[in-house]
Amino acid sequence: MRCATVTAVRVLCHTRLAGAGGSLGLYRRHHCVVPGIGWAAYPPFIKNLRQMALNTAVIPPPTVLFDLDGTLIDTVDLIVTSFQHTFQALLPSHPATREVICAYLGDPLQVTFERLVGGDASLVTQLLTTYRAFNHAQHDALVKEVPGMKDAVAALAAAGCRLAVVTSKTTALAEHGLDVMGLRPFFPVVVGVDACAEHKPHPAPALEALRRLGVPPGGRVVFVGDAPADILCGRAAGCAATVAVEWTALERGAVEAAAPTHWVRDAQAMKALLLELCGVAA
Numbered sequence: 001m002r003c004a005t006v007t008a009v010r011v012l013c014h015t016r017l018a019g020a021g022g023s024l025g026l027y028r029r030h031h032c033v034v035p036g037i038g039w040a041a042y043p044p045f046i047k048n049l050r051q052m053a054l055n056t057a058v059i060p061p062p063t064v065l066f067d068l069d070g071t072l073i074d075t076v077d078l079i080v081t082s083f084q085h086t087f088q089a090l091l092p093s094h095p096a097t098r099e100v101i102c103a104y105l106g107d108p109l110q111v112t113f114e115r116l117v118g119g120d121a122s123l124v125t126q127l128l129t130t131y132r133a134f135n136h137a138q139h140d141a142l143v144k145e146v147p148g149m150k151d152a153v154a155a156l157a158a159a160g161c162r163l164a165v166v167t168s169k170t171t172a173l174a175e176h177g178l179d180v181m182g183l184r185p186f187f188p189v190v191v192g193v194d195a196c197a198e199h200k201p202h203p204a205p206a207l208e209a210l211r212r213l214g215v216p217p218g219g220r221v222v223f224v225g226d227a228p229a230d231i232l233c234g235r236a237a238g239c240a241a242t243v244a245v246e247w248t249a250l251e252r253g254a255v256e257a258a259a260p261t262h263w264v265r266d267a268q269a270m271k272a273l274l275l276e277l278c279g280v281a282a
Contacts, residue, residue: 060219061162062278065209065234066187067225068167068174070105072153073181074144076249079105081142082135089130090123091116102249106227108168108199136173145181146247148267155271157186159280164189164209166223166233168200189213201232206239220278224270226250231258241277245270 069075080101087096094116104112113127157163163186167174171192178184189212191205198204210217222241223234226248234242244260246252262277264270 060216060221062160062220062280063162063164063210063213063215063222064156064274064278065164065166065206065221065223065239067106067223067227067230068165068177069169070226070247070249071224071230071245072146072149072165072183073177074146074247075142075177076102076105077144078135078138078142081138082131085134086127086131090127103251103254105248105250106168106200106225106229108193110193111199139173139177140180143177143180146267148271150182152267152271153183153186156274156278159275159278161274161278161280162213162215163187164191164213166191166200166205166209166230168193168229170194200227200229201236203233203237206233206237210237222274222277224274226255228255228258231255231260235259243270243273243277 066072069079080098083101083104084096087094109131110124110128113124113131117123117127153163165174165178165187167190169177169192171190171194174190174192175184178187178190189209191209191212193199196202196204196208200206206223207217210221215221217238218240221237221239222243223230223237223239224243224245225231225234226245227250231242231244241261242258243262243264244255244258246263246265248255262273264273
């Protein structure tokens with residue numbers, strides 16, 4: 001039988017993403033090719049080789065990276081009140097309206113204060129200390145749930161998505177916020193501002209989250225956030241898509257300027273989109 005004389009078998013496993021703007025669900029083509037021999041004539045051991053290729057092809061798992069404040073949990077009132085308290089104590093002449101303060105959202109706290117006071121390192125330290133003391137003391141009383149978020153995150157986890165938090169707040173406080181909202185069990189990885197030398201919009205924290213998850217960049221990785229820094233971080237880290245949430249406290253135009261791939265109006269819509277983008281069933 002001619003198959004018995006075959007000296008080379010070529011196994012091609014090809015994985016491709018759908019085009020931009022469509023589903024990011026993956027498809028696979030697997031060919032076991034022996035020139036001149038039809039598939040029906042292949043002996044069992046050749047068919048077994050093909051099945052082995054099907055079974056061992058490595059496909060990155062669906063993965064979602066989330067911002068925390070203003071995305072997974074509603075901390076806007078907490079943040080605004082903390083800034084107002086800090087300004088009143090140390091910068092009484094600085095504007096402290098909600099609109100002014102919301103423009104700071106998404107950036108690391110130290111970066112924000114350094115921009116406000118320039119090179120005065122001593123004052124920056126005082127601002128950070130005052131802000132954090134008040135924020136920690138008031139955290140549990142002022143933090144709020146984003147409606148439907150816990151159910152959405154639970155559905156993503158149940159569908160096999162790998163989940164991580166990439167935030168501009170400290171890791172310990174981020175983990176505490178997740179605990180308060182009952183979200184901590186879904187997030188094995190939390191990358192805070194203290195985890196990397198570079199911060200959003202730099203890709204470093206997103207890449208660190210992927211490293212800890214054991215997931216390569218790209219593939220079926222999606223970044224969800226409420227600020228330009230989130231969208232830019234996700235894109236720079238090679239995420240296949242970036243998702244902006246409409247419940248952001250920032251001006252929509254500022255987030256639109258970062259060109260997110262998608263917008264979602266609420267947690268339910270977010271869940272449906274992420275399941276579609278990641279190519280997993282609800």
